[in-house]
Amino acid sequence: MYLLNRGANPPTPVEAIIEPIAVSDLKKLTKKDFHFTWKDFTETELWKLRIADSKDMLGAMSLTYYPLEYRIEINLIASRSDNFGPGKQYDRIAGCLIGWACRLAVKEYGYLACVSLKPKTRLVKHYQNKYGMLDGGQQLYLEGRPLYTLIQTYIDHEP
Amino acid sequence: MNLDAIAPEEIVDGFMLPAKMTLEQKRQADQQLAVIRQKRLVEQSEQEKLYGQLLQLKIHIEDYIKQDTFDPKKGFAYFLQLYIELQHKKKIEVASELDIHKTKLSQLLSGRRAPSEDIFIRLEFHSNQFISARNWFRLSMKQQEYSIMTNSSLRNKEKKHVKGHLALEF
Numbered sequence: 126m127y128l129l130n131r132g133a134n135p136p137t138p139v140e141a142i143i144e145p146i147a148v149s150d151l152k153k154l155t156k157k158d159f160h161f162t163w164k165d166f167t168e169t170e171l172w173k174l175r176i177a178d179s180k181d182m183l184g185a186m187s188l189t190y191y192p193l194e195y196r197i198e199i200n201l202i203a204s205r206s207d208n209f210g211p212g213k214q215y216d217r218i219a220g221c222l223i224g225w226a227c228r229l230a231v232k233e234y235g236y237l238a239c240v241s242l243k244p245k246t247r248l249v250k251h252y253q254n255k256y257g258m259l260d261g262g263q264q265l266y267l268e269g270r271p272l273y274t275l276i277q278t279y280i281d282h283e284p
Numbered sequence: 285m286n287l288d289a290i291a292p293e294e295i296v297d298g299f300m301l302p303a304k305m306t307l308e309q310k311r312q313a314d315q316q317l318a319v320i321r322q323k324r325l326v327e328q329s330e331q332e333k334l335y336g337q338l339l340q341l342k343i344h345i346e347d348y349i350k351q352d353t354f355d356p357k358k359g360f361a362y363f364l365q366l367y368i369e370l371q372h373k374k375k376i377e378v379a380s381e382l383d384i385h386k387t388k389l390s391q392l393l394s395g396r397r398a399p400s401e402d403i404f405i406r407l408e409f410h411s412n413q414f415i416s417a418r419n420w421f422r423l424s425m426k427q428q429e430y431s432i433m434t435n436s437s438l439r440n441k442e443k444k445h446v447k448g449h450l451a452l453e454f
Contacts, residue, residue: 160287160299184298186300191314194314194318194321196317199300200302201300201301201302202298202299202300203298203299204298204299208298209290209294209298210290210294211291211294213294213298216297217297218297218298219296219297219298219299219300220297223300228343231336231339231340231343232340232343232344232347234340235336235337235339235340236328236332236333236334236335236336236337236340237325237336238336238340239321241317242300242302243302243303243305243310243313244300244301244302244303245301245302245303246303247292248292248295248296248301251292251293251295251296252296252300255293255296255297256296261313261316261317261320261321262313262316262317262320263305263309263312263313263316263317264313264314264316264317266317266320266321268321268324269324269328269332269336270332273335273336273339276339
């Protein structure tokens with residue numbers, strides 16, 4: 126799994142790691158750095174993304190499992206505030222985290238796996254275009270081929 | 285920083301911003317999704333199901349290899365059994381496809397026979413390169429590593445053959 130370092134010329138891939146958020150990480154998940162009040166999500170499953178040779182979190186994700194529906198819902202994904210917007214250093218942060226959620230879903234639910242999200246309306250078509258998400262009525266979802274493709278693109282693919 | 289002021293294309297590369305919904309709206313959205321998915325699942329092809337099952341097995345193997353611990357129930361044979369089961373084929377059929385005798389396959393599945401390099405490579409080709417020979421090999425190595433660490437009768441037997449040893453003082 127890799128991010129694309131846009132700070133380099135030409136942009137170069139950098140190995141990335143996703144791992145569970147430890148209790149000691151919680152104090153670093155400030156609203157200033159990660160845009161949201163993450164304390165509200167401590168009851169959910171939390172994951173962080175970092176580059177392999179740094180301990181600093183670059184992204185965070187909150188998930189909720191719905192085993193009866195073979196589904197994992199992405200509640201929230203945020204990049205660190207200094208890696209954001211047109212001047213950001215790393216690309217692919219959300220893609221890797223969404224791909225990770227897909228991988229977790231397949232590990233848990235096999236061919237029935239589903240990942241869903243309820244994004245802001247103005248972003249819906251952009252998530253669909255970028256990640257191949259399907260229209261689930263009032264939310265977006267991934268299952269079957271589009272879900273497997275995201276795992277291939279963001280988790281398994283080697284640059 | 286105001287996220288609403290950022291271009292949507294930039295937002296979706298780094299964020300999943302949730303819509304504001306009441307609990308009742310969320311419940312309705314989930315019900316709606318369940319209905320849509322039910323229709324799609326019925327239409328899912330056998331090939332798509334098999335792909336999902338194989339991917340699940342591949343992920344289990346990858347994660348198990350990375351684990352520090354070894355579960356004696358989860359050796360090479362355990363994962364080979366899962367690999368064969370998800371294809372809904374008879375063992376004799378799989379043995380034929382791998383060009384090995386059915387007895388050899390039975391021995392591999394019972395753990396009475398350790399797999400050799402040719403088996404790892406044939407399994408890789410059999411899975412259409414989906415599960416690599418390297419990962420089949422690593423599974424087998426994990427089992428061997430556990431055996432070396434825990435086989436006390438072998439350790440006692442081999443110790444007798446060692447006629448001298450390094451004198452190390454700390």
